[in-house]
Amino acid sequence: MLKLNLRKIRILEAIINDYIAHAEPIGSRTIAKKYDLGISSATIRNEMSDLEEMGYIVAPHASSGRVPSDKGYRLYVDEVMPNKRLPQEHQEYLQQSITQNLSHIDLLMRDLARAISFVTNYTTVAADFLAKRHKIKHIQLVPVGESTFALMLITDLKAVKNRVLALPRTQTVGNATAGRISAELTKILADADADDLSNKLYLGRTRQRFYDMHIDPDFAEPLIAAIVDALSSADNVQIYIGGVKNILEFPEFANVDKARAVVGALEEKDGLITLLADNSEEIQIIIGAENKNVMLKDCSVIKAKIRINEHFYGNIAIIGPTRMDYSQAVSVLQNMAASNTERRV
Amino acid sequence: MLKLNLRKIRILEAIINDYIAHAEPIGSRTIAKKYDLGISSATIRNEMSDLEEMGYIVAPHASSGRVPSDKGYRLYVDEVMPNKRLPQEHQEYLQQSITQNLSHIDLLMRDLARAISFVTNYTTVAADFLAKRHKIKHIQLVPVGESTFALMLITDLKAVKNRVLALPRTQTVGNATAGRISAELTKILADADADDLSNKLYLGRTRQRFYDMHIDPDFAEPLIAAIVDALSSADNVQIYIGGVKNILEFPEFANVDKARAVVGALEEKDGLITLLADNSEEIQIIIGAENKNVMLKDCSVIKAKIRINEHFYGNIAIIGPTRMDYSQAVSVLQNMAASNTERRV
DNA sequence: GTTAGCACTCTAACCTGGTGAGTGCTAACG
């Protein structure tokens, strides 16, 4: 790709900063006046003409100012964007929502999403993708009613997963037997995670143990299936949303169609899971039409892993208009990924 | 209140029906042409003038057509509205979302909210207010980690409530002891509901039992508190929302401020709980400014209890613009309140 | 009591011209 000279970059930066702040097309004369670049508006005009030709900025209509394009934001984000530092108070505020809820993953996610949308004025979505990392700590099978059982599964991260299931009453399984089965299951499957459970060996050993205990396979099989399901099922993924109405505050969503699109996207759990799930990089920025979900084509998404004390807790994304304060959003999420409670707990 | 003559009622009805369908102010001439009332536009004009004076309709501006006022809708809803019958297919569709999830209150609520917003094109919110009606069926205390315990509470409606709590290790409470305590608690508290638990006698008996079992009060008290909390706590209330973006489809919410207000209202769980909680009547209609929540002042809410096979399951509300199809919404909710699965399960 | 007729009102849509921010081009400057 053609490398831009420094002056073009400075001009692009000025356009983007101004547009982020004021949401209005900006012209050469205005740049010359407001930003001290040491060159005249005519020169800026020529450079802007080049930038437009290269696709970094666009004019909404002939003879109006220019507006950054997705490609322009991309360049800015990748190469130009300064590393903003989060104000102390915000940092502490966010830290608080974590430290206050360390033992409760769901409260942590909920408060974190709220706190971030409060600090940034954007919308925040978070997902708990722990399912695959949780390790079984305790399994409890409890008879309830005729042939109904409740299965409780407690993990090392203190999450509790339930399944209510019907099991055939081929043999009487009362409280005592259920207790025995629970103890046995806990012994066999302790420390197993979802990956382990997909391992045949593991399950084979479990089946063998049931056999030794004279438990009917008709009873054992659905039970094992329920355990696997409880630990790894996708609908274990919980979505937390904060500040939906924030995004409606931005003038770009004064257009009802655009507002509808975003709200629609935020309502679809599956779409949000897809959005949050795929994350190769530590912090990922998706700009406008880069979004696979067309309903988000006027939005940018800044996505990060939540990592606390070396543990991976889930993913979180800040959603705003393409004209959003990328620098701030990134600094907020860097703060997340780096948050380490050791020093204060 | 002054009783309106039949002709005024017919005219009001025509205005409301037309406005519900087209969202545009309607004038005397249009009524005369479109609705066969057997009187001329001049007469209608006179009657409309009266209706306006009485506050049932308002003119958005001088010399424009009239629009129903909240008071007008109120009269319509209370006295005039026909009893629409829900199309067979919709009835079956809604019935399905219930029968498919009879054993899972949370899935039932979720699907019901979705189904209703799909059928009506309005937004639907539902709340599970069962907390107070659930009866304890089984209590299970499970040791996890150092001094941490998981409390599982299964109710007669097959809901599972969890609490993770820290209890002092004043004495060793291993799996065996925990099992004994669980069995004992289940025995003492079986069939108790939230009201029973607020009854001193009940709790006294529980405490006595702990004492007899040589369980330290420092251990017993937080445990009892957790049980009470798990059964009756307000954050047990789960809110289910369907079709948020539906409401943005209506022209009255093309105005971003109004859209923001509604979305804001739907984001505040506490507000929704308040909205859904208070329900003296079986089906209640709240019109426009009658809403206590000012963010909903441009909306109407039609609220009902969900009752299935004599059981009270929770409350559900349809939220739309004040210009909404009250008749349809009411018929949908009547369908809910009356739904009886006996005949097909 | 009902209705036809009429003067009047008000909005929405359309045009019109002026203003200002912006562009692109050209020629001159250092």
Add this chain to the structure above:
DNA sequence: CGTTAGCACTCACCAGGTTAGAGTGCTAAC
């Protein structure tokens, strides 16, 4: 030869004026 001043041109936006249409209120006649 890059930079800049100057200028003609474009276009959105705004204010003001006009018209058409839907509606009202009033009055007089049926």
